Amino acid sequence: MTAQLGTAADTPVTPAGVSTPIAGRGQLALAWSRLRKDRMALLAGTVILLLVAIALAAPLIAQVTGHQPDEQFRQTGLTSAGLPVGPSREFWFGTDNLGRDVFIRVVYGARISLLVGVLSTVLAVAAGLVIGLTAGYLGGAVDSTLARFMDLVLSFPLLLFAIALVSVVGPSVPLAILVIAFFSWAAVGRIVRGLALSIKEREYIEAARALGASNRRIMLIEVLPNLVAPVIVYTTLLIPVAIVFEATLSFLGLGVLPPTPSWGNILSDSLQYYQVAWWFVLFPGLALLLTTLAFNLFGDSVRDALDPGATQLAGTR
Amino acid sequence: MYTRRGRAVGASIATVLALALAGCGSSNSGSTGAASSPKQGGTLKLLGASDVDHLDTASAYYTTSYTLERAFSRQLFSYPATADVSKAINPVADVATEIPTTANGGISADGKTYTIHLRSGVRWNTQPVRAVTAGDFVRGLQRLCNPVSPVGAPGYYTNTIVGMKQFCDGFAKVPGNAKAMANYINTHQISGVTAPNDTTIVFKLNQPASDFLNILALPFASAAPVEYLRYVPDDATFRQHTFSDGPYEITKYSANKEIDLDRNSAWEQTADPIRHQYVDSIQIVQGQSDPGTVQQQIQAGTADMEWDTVVPTASIPALQASNDARLGIFPALDTNPFLIFNFQSPNNSGALKKLQVRQALEYAIDKVAIGQIYGGPKLNTPLDQVIPPGNVGYQPINLYPTPDNRGDPGKCKQMLAAAGYPNGLKLNYVYRNAGNHPAVTQSVQADLKKCGVTVKLIPQTPADFYGKYLANPSGAQQGLWDIAAPGWVPDWYGNNGRAIVEPLFDGRTYGPNSVDYGDYNSSKVNSLIDQALAQPTADKAAPLWHRADMQIMKDAAFIPFQTQKTAVYHSSRVQNTIFFPFAQNYDLTQVWLQ
Secondary structure: OHHHHHHHHHOOOOOOOOOOOOOOOOHHHHHHHHHHHOHHHHHHHHHHHHHHHHHHOHHHHHHHHOOOOOOOOOOOOEOOOOOEOOOOOOOOOOEOOOOOEHHHHHHHHHHHHHHHHHHHHHHHHHHHHHHHHHHHHHOHHHHHHHHHHHHHHHOOOHHHHHHHHHHHHOOOHHHHHHHHHHHHHHHHHHHHHHHHHHHOOOHHHHHHHHOOOOHHHHHHHHHHHHHHHHHHHHHHHHHHHHHHHHHHHHHOOOOOOOOOOOHHHHHHHHHHHOOOOHHHHHHHHHHHHHHHHHHHHHHHHHHHHHOOOOOOOOOOO | OOOOHHHHHHHOOOOOOOOOOOOOOOOOOOOOOOOOOOOOOOEEEEEOOOOOOOOOOOOOOOHHHHHHHHHHOOOOEEOOOOOOHHHHOOOEEOOEOOOOOOOOOOEOOOOOEEEEEEOOOOEEOOOOOEEOOHHHHHHHHHHOOOOOOOOOOOHHHHOOEOOHHHHHHHHOOOOOOHHHHHHHHHHOOOOOEEEEEOOEEEEEEOOOOOOHHHHHHOHHHOOOOHHHHHOOOOOHHHHOOOOOOOOEEEEEEEOOOEEEEEEOOOOOHHHOOOOOOOOOEEEEEOOOOOHHHHHHHHHHOOOOEEOOOOOOHHHHHHHHHOOOOOEEEEOOOOEOOEEEEOOOOOHHHHHHHOHHHHHHHHOOOOHHHHHHHOOOOOOEEEOOOOOOOOEOOOOOOOOOOOHHHOOOHHHHHHHHHHOOOOOOOEEEEEEEOOOOHHHHHHHHHHHHHHOOOEEEEEEEOHHHHHHHHHOOHHHHHHOOOOEEOOOEOOOOOEOOHHHOHHHHHOHHHOOOOOOOOOOOOOHHHHHHHHHHHOOOOHHHHHHHHHHHHHHHHHOOOEEEOEEEOEEEEEOOOEEOOOEEOOOOEEOOOOOEEO
């Protein structure tokens, strides 16, 4: 779908207010042009890009500040009573309870958050697409089995399950990704299934079938492209949920292992110190807030742009 | 043993810090407000997280249980309420008329027979009120090894009292219903415990034990009324039918919610040399697990004292800076936490079995940094030996000194290389994912990294930390863990080699119930323990305990970190706050409300 977006972006788009007479533009291309005119989307998109840049450049930033994320500055970063020290020229965001630089930990935390957020969402969407599409298109016994399975997953008490699983297997980043993906795919799956159910009744599908196309070909070539728009919307909204879920798991000690920083870890550490070290809780909290806000706003804009109300989607090929 | 007091503290998530004990040193806040005269009345409110482990004196083992038991149970001997720690850790007569000595005939010449007389006027709050008899104390000891809810530390009794072991072995086979247990108690005797009359009790010991009075001063050895035989020990029905011979009686017990006590009208001040009855009632409210919230409520005056939570470490510096008179800091008698080695571990081709490796690691730790996690140098003192100050056999030892106690990674690295590990080690570090433990773990991890040792962290709940790892010999043999940092609160202070060196380092006891988790086993230390325990007096035992301490440190059997002072906080209306080291809280039977 990124390739399609890219192609769409190459077509010239005129400024807002002027209707373009170019015919035959795909729905995604239209959406892209709407998105580019949305200032909120631009702002949110910029924040997201900035976050990605910060996450990628974390080692460089660490070099500039001269502080590593798990380096403990016991002499300069702690009072003798062991309390964190506030923001200063040396520690821009202050230090944590072990005398570590909160700034560099928040920067490195972005890596974990984005990694877990994006990876688990991609996994969830992929699984949701495959299973939802299969269930919706094939119907019958396959559908009822898979649909009940999705219901089952959706009805799981996720935190309890995560706590139980982690206490058996032991916390780690891959496990966090898998857990989050496992609890997110079913929602995607349900939406995809519903759409697939209605799309497969369309005349052009029947036409394809009459022409002798295989089920696989119909699913991939005829049905899947029509799911792209709603799935993109869902993906952008799923990422912030996954990021918060990761932070929650780490906060409970079930996600990323210390001393690797994640926003949830830092917030969990800061809990004991919120009364004496506001910076310790504020900066990771702001980072988390800003990220989820940016993704949510961007997701909203994408949804508006794609206008999922209009389900009369033409094939975008 | 599972709920050994040391564990109890560590296992309770709410006791975030397991701050160590106390007494009075130069930094005592002097908050024992003896300025005003005693005032009667009012309700003392305690606030905290969790219920007691047991309500039955036979099995109650948490420090919070001791706080409560002080108010409703009495022992032959107990600890005095005094701000002077050197006195607070030595037992005095409670229901007994006096401390037995060879001079007053209480202890026989061979040190193996104790004859103890009971004070008159000590009474149960039964209907009608009835005197506490020697038979009640015998029954209390008999109930210790009931098959349903036995004492957590049977060794103190079975190892010292003649016939206790046989009695307990027999009791273990009895079905767990009230009738069968009552029948066993009524038809069997502990041969070494007899009550010739209602006011005399005689103990016969296997060998002299200078700490026998400490063992009798544990609340396990409280008197038990005959009514207790009607119930299954510590079951839900029992908990609704406790009896009291102390100044307060339990009027309401609601599991995990609330415990209320009122004045016990059967109790008389003249018959109790230790306790008082100033407040009308005591209310213990549970369910508030955030120490910060508890602290705020006490500061605001809506609660009076902590129940099982502690003053948040982060709040202490500010309270100290403002000279808050409601904060009490009590000197340290404990060692907590400390790093143990798994001698059984096959990892790194059995590196931890090598003396040189362990000695190298002794140099790695920045003990000041550990102290900072627990509130800094005003509260924590680096410790370089087994026996903390204030306990028998303490003489300062420091075999592995580092500059300012900050660790010496260079020396550690060099010694590791000399021991055949120039590329360092990879160690599995299991830790409790609660309280300050993650911070301690990361601090130690950073220290070891500087010395070339890579640490793999294994977070566990406090229960699994002990159950699946430390107290699991087969896991130790598989190398599930290499190092860990448990804590230890000895069951009593002062003459307590039996409660520190013996449980932690007697390798002969290694097994699922041992707290010698790492399987350190030295014939020299074992022999010193045997000799020390057989001494007739603490003074004679002290040099032996010191030698054991020295040998353990020579063997680098573990890495001590520090002793911690305890911070305790009370609302401004609470007066006469006398710290009770045994319960790590203020003595409820001493305070009054302004």
